[in-house]
Amino acid sequence: MLLIHCPWCGPREEVEFRCGGQGHIARPADAMDISDAEYARYLFMRTNPKGWHYERWNHVHGCRRWFNALRHTVTHEIRATYRPGEKKPPLPDGTT
Amino acid sequence: MKRYSIFSLARNALSHHEDWPQAWRSPEPKPAYDVIIVGGGGHGLATAYYLAKEHGISNVAVLEKGWLGGGNTGRNTTVIRSNYLWDESAHLYEKSLQLYEGLSQDLNFNIMLSQRGVVNLAHSEHDLRELSRRVHALRLNGIDSEVLSLDEVRRLIPILDCSPAARYPVLGASVQWRGGIARHDAVAWGFARAADARGVDIIQNCEVTGILRDGGRVTGVETTRGAIRAPKVGCVVAGHASVLAAMAGLSLPIESHPLQALVSEPIKPVLHTVVMSSAVHAYISQSDKGELVMGAGIDTWNSYAQRGSLPVVAHTVGAVCELFPIFGRVRMMRSWAGIVDICPDASPIISRTPVEGLYFNCGWGTGGFKATPGSGWVFAYTIARDEPHPLNAPFALERFSTGALIDEHGAAAVAH
Numbered sequence: 001m002l003l004i005h006c007p008w009c010g011p012r013e014e015v016e017f018r019c020g021g022q023g024h025i026a027r028p029a030d031a032m033d034i035s036d037a038e039y040a041r042y043l044f045m046r047t048n049p050k051g052w053h054y055e056r057w058n059h060v061h062g063c064r065r066w067f068n069a070l071r072h073t074v075t076h077e078i079r080a081t082y083r084p085g086e087k088k089p090p091l092p093d094g095t096t
Numbered sequence: 097m098k099r100y101s102i103f104s105l106a107r108n109a110l111s112h113h114e115d116w117p118q119a120w121r122s123p124e125p126k127p128a129y130d131v132i133i134v135g136g137g138g139h140g141l142a143t144a145y146y147l148a149k150e151h152g153i154s155n156v157a158v159l160e161k162g163w164l165g166g167g168n169t170g171r172n173t174t175v176i177r178s179n180y181l182w183d184e185s186a187h188l189y190e191k192s193l194q195l196y197e198g199l200s201q202d203l204n205f206n207i208m209l210s211q212r213g214v215v216n217l218a219h220s221e222h223d224l225r226e227l228s229r230r231v232h233a234l235r236l237n238g239i240d241s242e243v244l245s246l247d248e249v250r251r252l253i254p255i256l257d258c259s260p261a262a263r264y265p266v267l268g269a270s271v272q273w274r275g276g277i278a279r280h281d282a283v284a285w286g287f288a289r290a291a292d293a294r295g296v297d298i299i300q301n302c303e304v305t306g307i308l309r310d311g312g313r314v315t316g317v318e319t320t321r322g323a324i325r326a327p328k329v330g331c332v333v334a335g336h337a338s339v340l341a342a343m344a345g346l347s348l349p350i351e352s353h354p355l356q357a358l359v360s361e362p363i364k365p366v367l368h369t370v371v372m373s374s375a376v377h378a379y380i381s382q383s384d385k386g387e388l389v390m391g392a393g394i395d396t397w398n399s400y401a402q403r404g405s406l407p408v409v410a411h412t413v414g415a416v417c418e419l420f421p422i423f424g425r426v427r428m429m430r431s432w433a434g435i436v437d438i439c440p441d442a443s444p445i446i447s448r449t450p451v452e453g454l455y456f457n458c459g460w461g462t463g464g465f466k467a468t469p470g471s472g473w474v475f476a477y478t479i480a481r482d483e484p485h486p487l488n489a490p491f492a493l494e495r496f497s498t499g500a501l502i503d504e505h506g507a508a509a510v511a512h
Contacts, residue, residue, distance in 0.1 A: 071397070
C-alpha cells in the first residue's frame, strides 16, 4: 500500500486517492485544425513507461483536489508530489 | 510427437512414468526465421500453432523472456465465456470459445475444459434490465444465454445469500451455460507441445531488447541471445506491449496495471459454477482441486511490478463474503498480480502497425485468457496474409483515430 503525500493535506493512505493516469498532457491549442490521428495521439496514446512516470492524482476522499506526482512503476517509489502549475521535477539521474 | 492416450498412459505406468518424452524441444535460436513471435504466453504459442497448422508457416520462433506461460497465462482466474455485448466482440470471443470446445482433441492435450456455466448476478432493477439487454443481444448473435429468475438462481446456487435482507439483494441473473473454466497452464503447454511438433522453435530465457528495422520495415529483433532476423515479427506481450512498441518508435493507447487474484485453501466441492457480480465487485469459482479462485479489480495506478495493494484484495474478499456467508472463515492461501494492458475501450488491439511486417496483439486487459485460441487464430491469419481476418478487422489500431471504439467496459465481471 502506498503512502501518498498530498501537497495540500500531507501524508495520507492510498485508499483516499484515485490515480488519474499520465500527467502533463497538454490539450492541443489548435484542436480544430489538427488531423484525427494527431487528436487521437493527444486523447488516447500514452507513454506507459516501465520506470519513472509523471502522473496525476486526485485526493478524492480528502480535499478532492488534483495534483501531480513522479512515481516509479516498478518500485512504486513516489519521488515527488506537487501542485498543478508547479514545474515538474527532473527525472532522477541515471534512470529512464 | 508421441500421442497421449489411455494406452500411452498404461504403457508408461509399467515403466513408473520415467520414460515420458519431453513435451517440446529447447533449441538454440537459428539466425533467421520466417516469423518471430515475441511472447511465450498462451496467445503467442497459439499464434505460432495456428501459423503452422492453418497457414503452413512452420519456420517460426517463439521468444519468451522467462518461462512458458509464466506471465498472465499462469496468473488469470481461468474463466472462459463469450457473453460480450457488441457484435464485434461477441463474434471474436465466440470464435475463441468454439476453438476451446475442440481444443483438447485438436492439441492432444487435456486442457480440462469444464463448461459449468457462468452466472452474472443482478442486484437492482437496472442490473436486471442491463442483463436482459445483454442476453437478447447475445441470442441475436447466436450465442447461448438466458435470464434466470431469483428462484432459479436460488436452486442453482444454494449457498448464495439470496435473502431480501442482504445488503445488496440478488434479484436475478443471466447465465451462459457454455462458459466455464479450463486449466490455464495446460492451455499454454498444449499449444507449446503441438506447435513444437509442427516445427516451431520455442526459445525460453530469451528477452527481446530491440526491434531491428530497415527504413520502414522490420528485419528482426535484438535479444539477450543475439540478433535474430525475420521479415515478420508479431508481438504478444500483454503488460509489456508499450515497452516493446517504444523499441519500434511506436506509442500505444495502453496503460499497464496490476490485476490481482487470490485462492483459498482447498475445500470440498461446494460451488459448481462461476459466479460474477459487477455490482458488489467480485467473481468466484472453485477449481477442480477445491480452491476457491477469486478475482479483484485493477489497481488504479500504472505498474509493471506484478504486485498490487492490499485494500483491493480486501474489497474483493468483503464482496465474496457478502454473497457467500459460508466462506466467511475460509482461509486464503495465495494472492498475486499480473500486469494487464488496458485499452481506453477495454477491447484488444490485433493489428498491423505503421512499421511494415510488425504486428501487435495486445490490450486484452483483464480478459485475455478466454480469448487465447481465438486471439492466436486471428493473429496468425493477420501475420500470414498481412491483412486482418474479418473477425479482427474492427480491432485495428486505426480505430482510435476513426473513433470506432468498441466499448466493452461493461463486459468484465468487475469494473476496471
